[in-house]
Amino acid sequence: MNKIYKIGLLAILLATSCNDDFLEKYPLDEISDATFWKSASDVEMYANQFYATLYDARLAWFNIDNASDNQVPSSRNIYTWNEYNVPATDGGWGKADWLQIRRCNYALDRIAAMTITDAALKTAEAEIRFFKSFHYFEKLKMFGEVPWINSALTPESAELTAPRDTRETVTNNIIADLDFAIANLPENSATDRVTKYAALALKTEVALYEGTFRKYHKVGTGHEALLKLATSAAEQIINSKLFSVYKTGKAENDFFDLFVQYELKGNTEGIMVQRFVTDKRMHNNVRQLGEPQTGYSKDFVDSYLCADGLPIGISPLYQGDATFAAEFVNRDPRMRQSIYHEARPYRIYDNGTVNNKIMPEFLNANCPTSYFIIKGYSPYEKDRLPSTSIIDDFIFRYGKVLLDYAEAKAELGECTQAILDGTINLLRDRVKMPHLTVNVGFTDPNWPQWEEAISPLLNEIRRERRIETSAEGDRWNDIVRWKAGKLLENPKTILGARNPADGKLREIYPGFTARKWNNRLYQYPIPTQELTLNPNLKQNPGWQ
DSSP: OOHHHHHHHHHHHHHTTTOHHHHHHSOTTSOOTTTSOSSHHHHHHHHGGGGGGGSOTTSOGGGGGGGSSSEEESSOOTTTTTOOOOOSSOTTOSTGGGHHHHHHHHHHHHHHHOSOOOHHHHHHHHHHHHHHHHHHHHHHHHHSSOOOOOSOOOTTOGGGGOOOOOHHHHHHHHHHHHHHHHHHSOSOOTTOOOOHHHHHHHHHHHHHHHHHHHHHHTOSSOHHHHHHHHHHHHHHHHHTTOOOOOOOSOTTTHHHHHTSOSOOTTOTTEEEEEOOBTTTBOBOHHHHHHSOSEEEOHHHHHTSOBTTSOOTTTOTTOOOSSSTGGGGTTBOTTTTTTBOOTTSOSEEOTTSOEEOOOSOOOBTTTBTTSOOBOTTOOOBHHHHSTTOBOOOEEEEEHHHHHHHHHHHHHHTTOOOHHHHHTTHHHHHHHTTOOOOOTTOSOOOTTOOOOSSOOOHHHHHHHHHHHHHTTTTTOHHHHHHHTTOGGGGGSGGGGEEEEETTTTEEEESSTTOOOOOOOGGGGSOOOOHHHHHHOTTOOOOTTOO
16 A cells, blocks of 8 residues: 555644544554545555556566476476475465455455545446456456356355356356456556556457367356457457557567567557656566576567568578578568567677677576577676666567457458458567468468467467567466367477577477376466365365
8 A cells, every 4th residue: 555645644633643433443653444445546546556567577487388388497397397295285376376366355345335426436436346357357267167256255155165156157257357447547647546447358269268168078057158349359459549559660670679668658659568667666587687697589480470571481581490590581571570680789798898699599597498588688787787687578569459359250250351451460560570461371281289279360369479579478377278188299398499400309308208188278277275264275286
């Protein structure tokens, strides 16, 4: 809670200290329910605590994709290697893991008891419901079915021994809360608070995720209705005309520059951004990207199209991978703006000295594959100082909404050329790549072997999503919802660049040539202690 507000409230309490009855009822050293929850501004102030939870600046966001086919960490990921043991406690289900949801319910209980009903209070309540939806969506993605809790619990609450609710119940409640938020949040905010369009972006994500999960995992019902909800939510954002794909006409730099900006307020692609200020709120992500102990996989690198819009398996422009430099020739410009190559400055010191790495470079402490992640990486030395970076981050990015919309429309069989031109091709225009057409126009011999066959158009939309959102922490969730875990069995998902010393692709884990997927990994296990405390909980499949 705001420190200034606490001091001000304490001053008010001290000013009224002559009233003995007041002193008996309200402690001077704390803010209680009896003195709070009187106005919309109180609720708004309470909601402040949730903003940092949307994106924890202390964490390296790019590490989330270490569990996917896009990245290869220096040490094997025990979860995707099926070496994860069911935890006794915590594991995403412990008391602290439910804290944000409990805090939201605590506020909603008190809002319901407030005697005012003005529009400002509905806006403040909408923020709380938005945050509750955000954190419940995280639970849905991790565990699937979870108990839906509508009030702040006490040690005596019957909900503590409630069974898990169905995916339908959880999803419907998330969407209902988001609909309340959409109806009551403003279209814009001068103070960077949640807006109607942030809620619409989250609704798009929830509906697309759950719709495709149910379709490909063949669970529940109503996947088409969810996909239609995703398209309608995305259309409201698109039709608002408030957002657009960021570009300045510099196709060789715009994609890289988008993720290294000190000020994203007003950026046309920012539906909701996380802002940082010198000496007030800073982060360590640039320094961590300099020593990330992870890198892109050979499989991911091979997924980039060539500059003619054709995949490497059929394009005459592809120069092969005999040398590191050759891989970057005639490729989608986003490749050079996402993966380090030696023509780009790697470090720019305060005195103006420029350092360029000689590639390939295989260092476990930095990048074991030699495919360095540079999305969000600033070469300036001032940004590499520990916990002092003020480069802003996206929470909801318009480019992702366009990808969501195109995918949902393709899943419904409704993706026309006009839709592609207003979504995928706007992203390609930023880097001057050839447009995608509804008939695609080629067959890629290296299209992934999906568990359920998909159309050429969906293959290319999924490729576009993989390229455009790399290292943004989305790939694992995509693999889960598409039921595509077997992609991780491809040996190239754990290999790096070709090593000039022996002419072979770099083996990151000597002695381990491939992973074996287990379908239980689509959902995390519930900790054993939680199963003991609540006998009505049932373990996720495969973890018994």
